[in-house]
Amino acid sequence: MGKRPLPPLSVLQAFCAIVETGGFGRAADRIGQTQTAVSHQLAQLEGWIGGRLFDRGRAGARLTPLGARLHPAIAGTISELETALYQARASVSVRSVAVFVSPEFSSQWLASRLPDFCQRHPDIELKMAVGYQRPDFKPGGADLAIWLGRAEAGLIEEELLTDEEFVVSSPALSKQLPPRNAIRAAPLLRYTGMRHTILDWQRWYEQITGGSGEADTQFDIVAAVEDGLLFESFADMLDACREGRGFALVRSSLVARDIADGKLVRCFIEAQPAAVGYNLVYPQNALQNPSAALFRNWLLSQVRSAA
DSSP, rough: OSSSSOOHHHHHHHHHHHHHHHSSHHHHEEEEEEEEHHHHHHHHHHHHHTTOOOOEEEEEEEEEEHHHHHHHHHHHHHHHHHHHHHHHHHSSSSEEEEEEEEEHHHHIIIITTHHHHHHOOOTEEEEEEESOOOOOOOOOOOOOEEEEOOTTTEEEEEEEEOOOEEEEOHHHHHHOOOOOOGGGGGEEEEEOOOOOOOHHHHHHHHHHHHTTSSSOTTHHHHHHHSEEEEEEEEEHHHHHTTSOEEEEEEEEHHHHHHHHHHEEEEEEEEOOOOOOOOOEEEEEEEGGGHHHHHHHHHHHHHHHHHE
16 A cells, blocks of 8 residues: 555545535535535545546536445445444543533423433433534544434434424413413514524414414414514523513423423413424444443433323
8 A cells, every 4th residue: 555645534524424415515514514615625535536526416416436436435434433433432441421412402301300310320421512503423522412303314313202382371471361362462482592483483373273263364473473572592481481471382391390380381272293303313333332321221211201
């Protein structure tokens, strides 16, 4: 073999991401880079090899015969390297698991239950990352992720919670609602989270009024949400809802404790299945880390006990 340095691992990962997603933009989203950066990395790999790996067209990026021959070897090598690194990390004396979770699930569901895990496994260092960006499963990143929606190709997905969506308010506000067109009685609340939009409110309202003859033809749900109160976080929105400042459209798993404690009530009977649910997502080799396997088993037991 020649002494010419091999392309960096990040370049090879970008190549595989383009193959697996079928486009430069989708590959950039997967690996957390810009589309320009992905293009530069591919150009670097093609320059090193001396030939084109993709034909670019309106339908996306399609492998050339050279690229098709090369991809299985690169993907297999990266997988073997990840396995070796995970095994090495699992063998060291410090036991740890890194978990990525969304802010809403962290504050409303997971936080109150985590002390149980820490009490059961005091020797495991639990590293929590909270945010909306896609989890990074590279070595040194997340072992497991609790993700709202489906997993990307190549990842294992286990269903955690299947939610309903419905509207809640404070008990005091609920008692003041008129028998008709109650949706007009208070502001509609929302927050700036990744999956909470005006369309959610619109979908819910159309579902409860469709075919019932109860629709308020003078009520514009979109305008009402736009005129309502916007909060920085789900927790802030719920605080306002508990204070009687308006209605909140929520997922059942995130308000179960509030409803059980009487801090919030379902102020309308109508509910609908949530479009996406919470899933546990992780790479194929993640459970080779014994601490990740313990957290996964503990989490599934908590879900079952909450059902």
